[in-house]
Amino acid sequence: MRMPMRIALVVAAALTLLGGPTRAETSCAPPDRIMARVELIFGGGVAEGRFKGFLAKEVTPRFPDGLSLFSGYGQWRSPAGPIHKEMSRLLIIYYSPDAHSSDKIEAIRNAYKKKFHQQVVLRADSFSCVSF
Numbered sequence: 001m002r003m004p005m006r007i008a009l010v011v012a013a014a015l016t017l018l019g020g021p022t023r024a025e026t027s028c029a030p031p032d033r034i035m036a037r038v039e040l041i042f043g044g045g046v047a048e049g050r051f052k053g054f055l056a057k058e059v060t061p062r063f064p065d066g067l068s069l070f071s072g073y074g075q076w077r078s079p080a081g082p083i084h085k086e087m088s089r090l091l092i093i094y095y096s097p098d099a100h101s102s103d104k105i106e107a108i109r110n111a112y113k114k115k116f117h118q119q120v121v122l123r124a125d126s127f128s129c130v131s132f
Contacts, residue, residue, distance in 0.1 A: 028129035041122040062104040
């Protein structure tokens with residue numbers, strides 16, 4: 001998103017410092033299993049076709065097992081004070097974490113910021129009990 005999402009970043013930093021649920025703290029009743037969940041919020045009003053191309057090139061090769069994408073609305077206050085409103089997308093991926101998972105997520109974020117000239121892609125991580 002085109003802003004230093006101060007509130008979101010402060011919340012994310014606080015959660016990091018306070019510590020959210022860890023994999024070891026989460027237990028699931030069968031048939032559920034523990035999976036990592038990442039939410040990425042993309043702003044910038046990128047056209048649907050361009051965003052689908054981004055998903056195909058940057059996201060699907062890194063997380064081919066599946067994802068969910070939701071379109072919505074977001075707003076943020078710039079350092080100068082005005083509130084900016086724009087379309088946004090929420091990408092949710094459940095995955096079995098490995099040594100490279102975080103690097104793959106960061107590569108997606110960096111690719112989006114570079115390709116679409118954005119300052120921020122919000123990231124939120126957690127663990128969930130999941131069954132299919």
